[in-house]
Amino acid sequence: xxxxxxxxxxxxxxxxxxxxxxxxxxxxxxxxxxxxxxxxxxxxxxxxxxxxxxxxxxxxxxxxxxxxxxxxxxxxxxxxxxxxxxxxxxxxxxxxxxxxxxxxxxxxxxxxxxxxxxxxxxxxxxxxxxxxxxxxxxxxxxxxxxxxxxxxxxxxxxxxxxxxxxxxxxxxxxxxxxxxxxxxxxxxxxxxxxxxxxxxxxxxxxxxxxxxxxxxxxxxxxxxxxxxxxxxxxxxxxxxxxxxxxxxxxxxxxxxxxxxxxxxxxxxxxxxxxxxxxxxxxxxxxxxxxxxxxxxxxxxxxxxxxxxxxxxxxxxxxxxxxxxxxxxxxxxxxxxxxxxxxxxxxxxxxxxxxxxxxxxxxxxxx
Numbered sequence: 001x002x003x004x005x006x007x008x009x010x011x012x013x014x015x016x017x018x019x020x021x022x023x024x025x026x027x028x029x030x031x032x033x034x035x036x037x038x039x040x041x042x043x044x045x046x047x048x049x050x051x052x053x054x055x056x057x058x059x060x061x062x063x064x065x066x067x068x069x070x071x072x073x074x075x076x077x078x079x080x081x082x083x084x085x086x087x088x089x090x091x092x093x094x095x096x097x098x099x100x101x102x103x104x105x106x107x108x109x110x111x112x113x114x115x116x117x118x119x120x121x122x123x124x125x126x127x128x129x130x131x132x133x134x135x136x137x138x139x140x141x142x143x144x145x146x147x148x149x150x151x152x153x154x155x156x157x158x159x160x161x162x163x164x165x166x167x168x169x170x171x172x173x174x175x176x177x178x179x180x181x182x183x184x185x186x187x188x189x190x191x192x193x194x195x196x197x198x199x200x201x202x203x204x205x206x207x208x209x210x211x212x213x214x215x216x217x218x219x220x221x222x223x224x225x226x227x228x229x230x231x232x233x234x235x236x237x238x239x240x241x242x243x244x245x246x247x248x249x250x251x252x253x254x255x256x257x258x259x260x261x262x263x264x265x266x267x268x269x270x271x272x273x274x275x276x277x278x279x280x281x282x283x284x285x286x287x288x289x290x291x292x293x294x295x296x297x298x299x300x301x302x303x304x305x306x307x308x309x310x311x312x313x314x315x316x317x318x319x320x321x322x323x324x325x326x327x328x329x330x331x332x333x334x335x336x337x338x339x340x341x342x343x344x345x346x347x348x349x350x351x352x353x354x355x356x357x358x359x360x361x362x363x364x365x366x
Contacts (some may be wrong), residue, residue, distance in 0.1 A: 009156040029054050029063070029100055034366075036346065040087045045079045047091060047346055054148045056101070062156060063101035063107055064117070064149045070094040071353050071362045072173050072201065073289070078134030078139060084128035085139065093119050093137040095144035096168035104206075106153050115160045117144045118172045118318055125319040133314065145343075147366055151273035157318050170335040170361040171324070173315055174262070175199035175209075179324040180316045181264045181286035182210045190214030192261040195251060196235075197271060199226045199359040202288055204336045206264045207233055209324075212331055215262075218254060220247055229359045233336055241274075245277055248278035264288055269296035272360060276302045285310045334359030 032051050039048035057063045069092050071204030078085045095117040099109055109115065110300055121135035137143045137155070158166040181202070182188055194210040195218045196203045207217050211234035218237040219230035237254045239247045252259055259280035266270055266289035275285055276299065285298075287310060298310055338358035341349040343366050 021103060026104070027146060029065075030136050034343070035146035036091050036343075038085055038087055038089045039090060040081070045085065045087070047095040048261045049343070049346075049352065052146070053151045057103045057106075057150050060153050061103045061150050062099050062106060062115075062153055064095070064097050064151055064156065065100045066095045066097040066144060066146060066149060066167040066366050068096050069364045070166075070169040070172075070174070070201070071349060073353070074173075074334070076354050078352060081295060083139075089138070090142035090144070090146060090270065091138050092143040092145040093117065093321065094169050094172040094174075095149070096150075096165040099156075100148075103153070104273065107157065109158075113157045113247075114165075114168070116168055116172050116321075117149070117151065118155055118157060118321065118354075119176070119315045120317070122217065122269060123317045124154050125208055125317050128314065128317075133153040145346075145364070154318070157321050158325065160325040160333075162332075163328070163334070165366065166337060166363045167215060167335050169363055170201065170205065170337065172321070175205050175325060175335065176316045176321050177202050177288055177313055178206035178264070179211055179327075181288050181313045182206050182215070182262055183213055184313075184316060184320060185311055186284055188213045188215050189309065193218065193251075193255050193258060193280065195220065195263045195275075196230075196258040197264060197266050197275075199223075200266065200356075201229055201263060201361045202266055203231070204233065204360045207235055208333065208336060209327075210262070211235075212327075212333055217253075218251055218260070226359055232360075234273060237275075246274065248267050248274040248276075251278040260284060260307065262286060268294055272296040272298060276308075277308055279308045281308070283308045287311065287314050288313045337363055339363075340365055 033054050034049050035052050036047050036049055038045040097115045123132040133143045192215045194215045196206045197220050210217050217235045219235040220239045220241045221227050221243045239250050241247050244250050261280050261283050262280045263275045263285045265275045265287050338360045339364045343364050349362055
């Protein structure tokens with residue numbers, strides 16, 4: 001009984017702090033909650049669950065109760081100290097939950113609203129800039145894997161209608177990257193051919209979004225089993241790049257010589273020659289990742305002869321997210337989730353991410 005009384009006392013204290021900070025709160029919140037931080041162990045970081053006080057939001061901030069967090073490749077990469085992360089940094093960038101308190105100057109969000117965090121803390125609209133891209137959750141500033149988060153009101157946006165917390169958590173980085181790669185800079189037309197490489201989070205969401213937009217999707221993978229799953233998600237064709245290394249010829253064959261109107265390239269250096277050769281006249285190569293390196297060559301002659309273009313994709317702004325969310329909310333759209341783990345099994349979730357043996361997204365629930 002004494003432990004329960006202690007918890008209730010802490011909850012009332014936390015609620016009082018929130019209200020006296022000039023915020024409105026939906027309900028009392030505990031005085032402390034869990035968060036996951038980087039902990040240096042030898043020559044590599046690891047994740048560590050710690051307890052921390054639940055802070056009160058400032059005038060332009062909200063307090064968010066986190067319900068689900070999706071993993072990205074960056075959550076594994078940041079474990080290598082060469083990426084520049086610091087011990088104590090809260091990990092991850094993509095969360096979904098609800099607002100439990102708002103600061104006195106917050107006008108665009110309300111208590112009880114279901115929201116997503118955003119990859120960039122300050123990129124609300126317009127073209128990117130060094131300043132807008134400087135603060136990235138889970139990389140250069142604290143991330144989102146915690147029971148409760150205090151966030152600037154520029155760092156969140158409303159969840160799409162019709163999605164669970166787990167589904168919505170897949171969207172801030174992988175979903176928005178996929179949207180911008182497929183449709184963000186040139187509207188995808190019905191019947192356009194889209195090639196997606198692999199079956200990870202970005203690629204699978206690009207497949208789903210392109211299909212929902214009326215595109216014809218061709219997926220590449222080294223696994224026939226994964227290609228079967230890609231077809232079940234809407235891919236019209238699949239190419240095993242291990243058995244068909246010159247896969248651009250197969251793209252042309254499958255499209256009657258037309259080629260790909262959009263290629264979503266997550267592989268980088270090793271795939272660039274085939275990506276370029278598979279492009280249709282006027283096609284677009286969206287460079288999203290560099291699994292095999294970022295220093296590949298892009299022969300200008302191929303772009304000139306096909307009047308094609310190459311574009312770099314670095315997620316997107318909150319305004320871009322809202323356009324994607326509006327599209328998703330108008331359709332029966334459900335992001336593909338490979339597995340859901342409870343927070344306590346984060347080590348298994350990270351190992352699953354590192355294995356590469358998944359289709360879609362990996363999600364933690366809190």
